[in-house]
Structures are given as structure tokens and as C-alpha cells.
Amino acid sequence: QVQLVESGGGLVQAGGSLRLSCAASGRPISSYAMGWFRQAPGKEREFVAGILWSDSLADYANSVRGRFAISRDNAKNTVYLQMMLLKPEDTAVYYCAANTRQPGILRRSEYDAWGQGTQVTVSS
Numbered sequence: 001q002v003q004l005v006e007s008g009g010g011l012v013q014a015g016g017s018l019r020l021s022c023a024a025s026g027r028p029i030s031s032y033a034m035g036w037f038r039q040a041p042g043k044e045r046e047f048v049a050g051i052l053w054s055d056s057l058a059d060y061a062n063s064v065r066g067r068f069a070i071s072r073d074n075a076k077n078t079v080y081l082q083m084m085l086l087k088p089e090d091t092a093v094y095y096c097a098a099n100t101r102q103p104g105i106l107r108r109s110e111y112d113a114w115g116q117g118t119q120v121t122v123s124s
Contacts, residue, residue, distance in 0.1 A: 002026045002113045004096045009118030012086055016122070020081040022096030022115060030074040031103040035111055036081045038092035038120075045095070049081060052106040059106060064090075086122045093117040 008020040020036070035050035049070040050059045058070050069082040079096060097111035 002029060002032075002098050002100055004098060004113060004115035006094065006096045006115045006118040009094060009120045011121045011123065014086060014088055014122055014124050016086050017082070017084045018086065018120060020083065020094055020096075020118060020120070022079040022081075024077045024079070024098065027100075028074070029072075029077055029079070029098060033099040033102075033104075033106040033110070034070075034072060034079040035097045035099075035108075036070060036079075037095045037097055037111075038090075039095070039117075040089075040092040043092075047108045048094070050106055050108065051079065052104070057106060059108065083120070086120075088122045088124045091120060091122050093119050 003025045005023045033052050036048040037045050038048050039045040047061050051070045067085045072079045095117045096115040098113040099110045101112050
């Protein structure tokens with residue numbers, strides 16, 4: 001079983017940057033697709049970004065493409081989300097996720113392990 005712990009959230013002004021980290025434990029994540037989701041108050045949780053083996057196999061929501069970058073360091077069992085040009089509408093709790101049931105599959109709907117989340121607040 002994989003445990004995921006997010007960190008790096010905080011308060012930032014619009015136009016600023018933050019980098020989120022997701023540290024995994026319990027088993028290596030190198031074969032798993034890893035993703036980031038977010039949930040704003042009163043809204044459904046939504047997909048943000050996912051990555052399979054490397055940066056070249058990444059998937060992004062249209063709302064963040066070109067501003068956010070997902071990456072992974074399998075040696076550290078860690079996934080990152082670099083967020084740039086942040087907007088107030090990016091304010092949400094950000095969750096790290098892993099698809100442990102289907103190794104090698106990058107699909108937005110197939111994530112089964114979740115972290116507790118980290119709050120990101122973007123002020124205008």
C-alpha cells in the first residue's frame with residue numbers, strides 16, 4: 001500500500017509561484033502513474049496533471065497547461081507540481097494521487113491512492 005504526503009502549499013499573490021511535493025512511502029512508485037488533483041470550496045475535485053514514466057509522458061488540464069509542470073524523481077519516490085503564474089481561481093486543496101491498480105497506465109479516472117491534501121491560496 002502506498003502512502004502519500006503532500007507539502008509546499010501556502011498563500012501566494014496572483015502571478016506568483018509555488019512548488020508542491022508529494023512524498024510516497026510503502027512501496028516504490030516508479031511504475032505508477034502519479035497525479036495531482038484539486039478541490040475548491042463548493043466544487044468537485046478535478047484533475048490537474050498526471051505523469052507516467054517521465055516529463056514527456058504528462059497530461060494536463062486545459063486550465064493549467066503552460067503554467068503548471070508535473071515531474072517526478074523516482075529515486076526519491078517523490079512527485080512535484082511546479083505552479084507558475086498563479087491565479088485566484090487556482091485556490092484549492094491540492095491532492096496527490098497514484099494509480100497502483102494499473103501500473104503503466106496514465107488515465108485521469110484511474111487513481112486509487114490519495115494523500116491528505118495541501119492548501120493553496122492565491123490572493124488577488
